Amino acid sequence: MLIDNKGENLAEKWLSLDDEQPLPEGDITVSIARWLEDKEALLSRKGKLALRILGDTEIEALKDDLNHFQLIILEFPKFTDGRNFSLARILRKRLGFSGELRASGDILADQLLYLKRVGIDSFDLDEEQAKFAKQSLNELTVRYQTSADIDTTIFQRRG
Amino acid sequence: MYQYDQYDQTLVEERVQQYRSQTKRYLDGDLTDEQFRSLRLMNGLYIQTHAPLLRVSVPYGLISTRQLRKLASIARDYDKGYVHFTTRQNVQFNWPELEKVPDILAELASVQMQSIQSSGNCIRNVTSDHFAGICPDEVEDPRPWCEIIRQWSTFHPEFTWLPRKFKIAVTATQKDRAATQLHDIGLHLVKNGQGDVGFEVLVGGGLGRTPVIGKLIRPFLEKEELLAYLEAILRVYNRFGRRDNKYKARIKILVNALGVDTFREMVETEWALIRQEEQLEIPQHEIDRIQACFAPPAYKADSGNSAELETQLAENRAFSNWFKQNTSEHKVAGYKAVILSLKARGCPPGDVTEKQLDAIADLADRYSFGLLRSLHSQNLAFTDVQESELFGLWQELEALNLATANIGTLTDIICCPGLDFCSLANASSIPIAKEISERFDDIDYLYDLGEINIKLSGCMNGCAHQSVGHIGILGVDKKGVEWYQITLGGSSEEDAALGARLGPAVSKADITDAIGKILDTYIDLRLEQEPFLQTVRRTGVQPFKEKVYAD
Numbered sequence A: 001m002l003i004d005n006k007g008e009n010l011a012e013k014w015l016s017l018d019d020e021q022p023l024p025e026g027d028i029t030v031s032i033a034r035w036l037e038d039k040e041a042l043l044s045r046k047g048k049l050a051l052r053i054l055g056d057t058e059i060e061a062l063k064d065d066l067n068h069f070q071l072i073i074l075e076f077p078k079f080t081d082g083r084n085f086s087l088a089r090i091l092r093k094r095l096g097f098s099g100e101l102r103a104s105g106d107i108l109a110d111q112l113l114y115l116k117r118v119g120i121d122s123f124d125l126d127e128e129q130a131k132f133a134k135q136s137l138n139e140l141t142v143r144y145q146t147s148a149d150i151d152t153t154i155f156q157r158r159g
Numbered sequence B: 001m002y003q004y005d006q007y008d009q010t011l012v013e014e015r016v017q018q019y020r021s022q023t024k025r026y027l028d029g030d031l032t033d034e035q036f037r038s039l040r041l042m043n044g045l046y047i048q049t050h051a052p053l054l055r056v057s058v059p060y061g062l063i064s065t066r067q068l069r070k071l072a073s074i075a076r077d078y079d080k081g082y083v084h085f086t087t088r089q090n091v092q093f094n095w096p097e098l099e100k101v102p103d104i105l106a107e108l109a110s111v112q113m114q115s116i117q118s119s120g121n122c123i124r125n126v127t128s129d130h131f132a133g134i135c136p137d138e139v140e141d142p143r144p145w146c147e148i149i150r151q152w153s154t155f156h157p158e159f160t161w162l163p164r165k166f167k168i169a170v171t172a173t174q175k176d177r178a179a180t181q182l183h184d185i186g187l188h189l190v191k192n193g194q195g196d197v198g199f200e201v202l203v204g205g206g207l208g209r210t211p212v213i214g215k216l217i218r219p220f221l222e223k224e225e226l227l228a229y230l231e232a233i234l235r236v237y238n239r240f241g242r243r244d245n246k247y248k249a250r251i252k253i254l255v256n257a258l259g260v261d262t263f264r265e266m267v268e269t270e271w272a273l274i275r276q277e278e279q280l281e282i283p284q285h286e287i288d289r290i291q292a293c294f295a296p297p298a299y300k301a302d303s304g305n306s307a308e309l310e311t312q313l314a315e316n317r318a319f320s321n322w323f324k325q326n327t328s329e330h331k332v333a334g335y336k337a338v339i340l341s342l343k344a345r346g347c348p349p350g351d352v353t354e355k356q357l358d359a360i361a362d363l364a365d366r367y368s369f370g371l372l373r374s375l376h377s378q379n380l381a382f383t384d385v386q387e388s389e390l391f392g393l394w395q396e397l398e399a400l401n402l403a404t405a406n407i408g409t410l411t412d413i414i415c416c417p418g419l420d421f422c423s424l425a426n427a428s429s430i431p432i433a434k435e436i437s438e439r440f441d442d443i444d445y446l447y448d449l450g451e452i453n454i455k456l457s458g459c460m461n462g463c464a465h466q467s468v469g470h471i472g473i474l475g476v477d478k479k480g481v482e483w484y485q486i487t488l489g490g491s492s493e494e495d496a497a498l499g500a501r502l503g504p505a506v507s508k509a510d511i512t513d514a515i516g517k518i519l520d521t522y523i524d525l526r527l528e529q530e531p532f533l534q535t536v537r538r539t540g541v542q543p544f545k546e547k548v549y550a551d
C-alpha cells in the first residue's frame, strides 16, 4: 500500500520492471543492474525513470546519474536493516537528490517518522502497518538531531 | 544533576504514549512477536525465563533520591519488591507484567526517568566514571558530555536500526572506572600539549563471544567536533557493519576486518563531509546551561574535626575496615565518597530491596546532597559525604546490611542473572557467587588477598564481563550439565587485557574449590605486596593450572 509521508494514500503511477523484461513506454522503475546495462536505451525512451536500490548500494558511485531519476526507491528486505536510513540521508544532504525518495518493503509503522526525518517522501508497505501510519508519524514531536528535515540540533534551538 | 526542560519532558511523555500504543497493537494482534520484539527491546523490555525484564536507564549512573523512591514504589506496586543494578549503571525490574509496562513508564516519566534504547540494536545508555565530578585528577567533568551524547543519540533518525547494539562510555581521569576500552566507542577527556581539553577516541572494544580491546582512532578531537565525529563513526558502521550474522555484527568485527587504519580513513573522510554539510557544534550557552546542572554542591568550608575521625578509626576495627575498603578520596578536603556494598554475604550481587531503596534515599538526603551513583561494579555510592559524618553513616548502613567492607575484594563479585532468570543462560551464576561469598567470608583473609575481582557470566554473551575479570568464570553447558571455564589475568581498567584460559572447564561441584586453589597459589607465589593481577601477569597461568588440575 502506497502512502505519502503524512500518511495519506497515493496512487501507484510507476511500473516496476524486471531485469529481463522488454522496455515498455511510460514511467518505469529499474534495478541498478538494469540501469548500468541499458543506460542508453533507457534514456532514449519516452517516460519517466526511477531507480530501485538496496542498502548495500555504493550510492556515491551513482552521483552523476542521479539527475536522470525522478524517483529513487529504497528497498527494505527486512525492517531491521537500517542501511537505507543512511543512504537516504546521503542522497538528500550530500548528493543533493531532489526527486522523490520512497521506502518500500518490510517496514514498520513505527519506522515511518525516522524515515521521514532522513528524507523519505513516500512509503510502500503492508496494509497492516499502513493503517497505523498517521498515528505513528505524529507520535513524537521532539527532534534532538539534525537530519534531512531540520538543520539545527536541539542544542542550537534552545534558548 | 541534569534537569529536563520542556523538550526533554515532552519527549519522554510522548514516548510513554507511543509505547502504550505499541503494546496495545501487539496485544490486539496487529504486531507479530518478531516485530514487537524489536520495538519492546528498544524500550528495555526483554522476555526472560519466568517473566519480562524491564531495564531502566540511569544515564551515566547519576540518580536522585526522588528517582530512587520512585523505583522503590514501582518495585512494590508492579514487581516483587526489589530491583537489580547492572554493570552498565542501569537498573532492572525482574518481574513486571508486559501489560503494565506502559504504566511503569508513565511513573518513571514523572521523575525524569525512561528506558529508551536501554536495549536493542541502537545507541545504548551512555555510561561514565561513577566518581565523575569529585576526582582530584579529573581533566573536566565528563557528565555534561554524556548528557549531550544522551540527547543526540535519543531517537536518532539515522542510527536506530544498527547492525547491533552500540555502547559509548566517557571518562576524564587516568584511572578507568567505566571499562571504556571495552566499549564500541570509548571517550577520554584529555589535555593536549597546548593545554586545550578534547577527547581521545577509542573504537571497536567489546565483550561477548569475541572480546576485543578498543583501538585508538583519534588521539585528540576538539570538543566542538564531538557530534560530527560520532556521526561519522556511526554512519560508517551503519552502512558497512555486518548484518548477516549477529555474532559478527558489532563494530569491533568491522574494525578488525578493515584494520583500524582503513577504518580511521573511512571515518575521517566521512567526518570531513559532515563538517561541510551540517552544523553540529554545540553553542556555548547550551554547554554552559548543561554544565551548570552539574555544578558542585554547597560543600562546607570547614567540614569538621579530623581528630574525631582518627579516634573513631582507632577505636573501632569494623569501622576502620569499612573506611579503608568502602570510602574513596574526594577533591574537596574533608569529604569522602562512600560505596554502599550490594554484595553482602549470600545476597545476589546488585540486588536491592524496596525497603533498602527508601532507606538509602533518606540517607542520601541527609548525608550526600540527595544524589547517588550506580557503579559498573553493581554497587551504589554517595559521593559527597563529610568525613565527620562517616561514622554515623556507617552505623546506619550497617543496620541496612549495606556496609559489608568488601569493595574491591574477592567477594565484590560482578555476576549476571544466569540460569535463575535469563533464558539464554547455560549455567547458573547467582548461586555460584553466593557459594563463593559464603566460603571466603573471613574478612582478614579477604584483606590479605587484596584487590581481586571475580566476574561471573552464565553464558558466552558475557554480560558480567568475565573475559576481563582478574578471575573470570564462564558458565558452559556440557550435555545438559553446568560446567565453568576459568580465565585469569583480565582487566577492564586502564591496563585492560583479556584473561588467559586456565584449562578445561570445572564442574559445578568443584568450582569454589578451584577458586580456593587459585588463591592458595597466589599466596604462595606473590612477592611482598604484589597484587593478584600482577602475580598472574608475572608468572602466567601455568602454576595456577598445575594446582587446580592436580589430582
Ligand code: SF4
Binding pocket: B416, B417, B418, B419, B422, B423, B424, B425, B426, B457, B458, B459, B460, B461, B462, B463, B464
Ligand atoms: S551472560 Fe548469558 S546468562 Fe548471563 S545474563 Fe548474559 S545472556 Fe544471560
